[in-house]
Amino acid sequence: MNRTHPMNLLRCRLTCSTIGLFCFASVAQAQTAPPVTYAITHAKVVTLAGPPIEDGTVIIKEGRISAIGAAVEVPAGAQVIDAKGLQVSPGLFDPVTQMGLSEISAVGSTVDSAETGSINPDVVAATAVFPSSEHIPVTRASGITEVLSVPGSGGFDSSGNRGLLAGQASAIHLAGWTMDDMQIKRSAAMVINWPTIVTTTFDFATFTRKQKPYTEAKQEYEKQVNQLSDALESARHYAQAIGHGGPSDFERDVKLEALVPVVRGQLPVLVFADRARDIRNAVEFCEKQKLRMILAGGSEAYKVKDLLRSKEVPVILRPVLTEPSEEDDAYDRLLSQPAELAAAGVKIAFASFDNSFARRLGQNAANAIAHGLSPEEGLKAVTLYPAQMLGLSEQLGTLQVGKVANIIVTNGDPLELTTDVKYLFIRGQLTSTDNRHKRLYEKYLNRPKPVA
Secondary structure (H helix, E strand, C coil): CCCCCHHHHHHHHHHHHHHHHHHHHHHHHHHHCCCCCEEEEEEEECCCCCCCEEEEEEEEECCEEEEEECCCCCCCCCEEEECCCCEEEECEEEEEECCCCECCCCCHHHECCCCCCCECCCCEHHHCCCCCCCHHHHHHCCCEEEEEECCCCCCCCCCCCCCCEEEEEEEEECCCCCHHHHEEEEEEEEEEECCCCCCEEEECCCCEEEECCHHHHHHHHHHHHHHHHHHHHHHHHHHHHHHCCCHHHCCCCHHHHHHHHHHCCCCCEEEEECCHHHHHHHHHHHHHHCCCEEEEECCCHHHHHHHHHHCCCCEEECCCCCCCCCCCCCCCHHHHHHHHHHHCCCCEEECCCCCCCHHHHHHHHHHHHHCCCCHHHHHHCCCHHHHHHCCCCCCCCCCCCCCECCEEEECCCCCCCCCCEEEEEECCEECCCCCHHHHHHHHHHCCCCCCC
16 A cells, blocks of 8 residues: 655645645636727627617627617727628527536436426526536527526426426526526526326336326326415415514425415416417416416417417427427428417517527527518517516617627528627627537548548
8 A cells, every 4th residue: 555755745735725826816816807898890780679780889898788889989998809791689598498407318317407296396497507518508609698497398308207396497698607607597487387188198018008088187187287276375375474473483485485486476487388278278377376477388379379469478489390299280380380479469489498409599580480480570589589588688688788798790690500600798708609519520520531
């Protein structure tokens, strides 16, 4: 057994201490250094708050937009980016992902997207987000600057039990060393997976489908709805207890405590439902419970568009580049639905519903534009409208003075598949677009040719 000499241990401790002091000093210096002011000049500026500015300038200072217009003076000492021939737009917003909650869907130890049990309102996505996820730089390279990380939302990258009350979704920037750096809003929405009446199940033991009597399936459905009702009713009583008397007058319950902002109307509910019947039931339930509902999924939202418009329920749509839900549906049913909903007065947004294909967010919007949605509505559906639905439009979604500088500079329409992101700003900081996909592409592109 080898032993380390005491003097070597002392040298090691002194070296480590010196390195630690040096690193601490470097971090302190970086924290006190003044932030860089940027000036993006001679660009076509698409603000989404007014008409485009053909030869505009955007000034970024201390993480926010400090000036924007056609005749803006560039501050002394600003780092100038000549964007002639380029377009400046708000960064894209993906409002349903498992970003930071799932890395490799086939490796369970890298997935933390759902909890056990049905009622988990106290679960907060931000506590489990992994800031060093490889999905993050891949996603932001496509111009996506912020996302909603949603627990228990299913999707290609999710696993485990989704639950009825799956927890609280967190809005995050796609850059930062820690969750504190990335966080926009720790609790942006409460996730509800609306139950459905299932009469067909799959038996993995025999690999056969089994039919369940409708009455039995209906009872299971009603039992789950009653679970939701009971949880919300208990939360209302809990909220009353909080407002009267001292902490000793009631026993603390973190699950009910998490639901208090929901029953008070301070926190929206993100309700996952696809079938028309389920959507109708969910809307009726939320109206009765006085909840602020956002519909997520909505594969058959077009069938209840009048109801959604009359109740002012916005819809976050699943990717349009997927197969229709029914065999008899038209091949372009999901592609044409966004235009149909928008024409009916329903506010829509697009989302990836996973991580692996989040980079296709703009492509989904572009395909909906090709099937009748206006270009402006398509761009707003991945920028402004998600921010409005989640109560974040005062910070994000448009290019206006005072807003957070989440900005992309592209060589064309940011929704076009062939467009490249030339510059990316998150919280006013110029952010790298390097990512694992790009590195692997360059590695194998430059692979030595075999010797003949």
